[in-house]
Amino acid sequence: MDKVFIEGLEIETTIGIYDWERRIRQPLVIDLEMAFDNRVPAASDAIDDTLDYKAVSKRLIEYVSQSEFGLVETLAERCAEIVLSEFGVAWLRLKLGKPGAVRGARAVGVVIERTRGA
Numbered sequence: 094m095d096k097v098f099i100e101g102l103e104i105e106t107t108i109g110i111y112d113w114e115r116r117i118r119q120p121l122v123i124d125l126e127m128a129f130d131n132r133v134p135a136a137s138d139a140i141d142d143t144l145d146y147k148a149v150s151k152r153l154i155e156y157v158s159q160s161e162f163g164l165v166e167t168l169a170e171r172c173a174e175i176v177l178s179e180f181g182v183a184w185l186r187l188k189l190g191k192p193g194a195v196r197g198a199r200a201v202g203v204v205i206e207r208t209r210g211a
């Protein structure tokens with residue numbers, strides 16, 4: 094299966110379950126893999142035939158930076174729904190990392206896989 098990916102997309106937002114976290118902004122990092130048949134844009138060499146990783150990145154930056162969820166699970170689910178519904182993606186794997194949230198860990202977070210319509 095071909096994929097288009099976005100790796101290490103860092104976005105600052107309000108996220109967390111503790112009172113002190115509601116008062117600050119913290120960085121999150123998104124890694125995203127999206128199924129896409131890359132033979133079509135490869136044949137035409139046209140951006141309109143691609144799954145445009147820049148357009149997906151801009152949409153996620155817009156959404157995540159304005160969100161205010163408590164759990165990373167909730168935000169990951171909303172991001173997956175946006176990509177599946179707005180960009181016609183059939184399958185994705187999304188990793189949402191919260192660097193520095195746990196002392197001693199480079200990052201913590203979630204990885205989800207979702208299929209459109211499932």
Ligand SMILES: Nc1nc2c(c(=O)[nH]1)N=C([C@H](O)[C@@H](O)CO)CN2
Nearest residue numbers: 108109110111163164165166194195
């Ligand atoms: N599975 C999760 N565990 C935790 C979350 C979360 O969103 N999902 N959040 C926190 C706190 O907000 C933490 O990140 C603060 O350091 C704790 N556990």
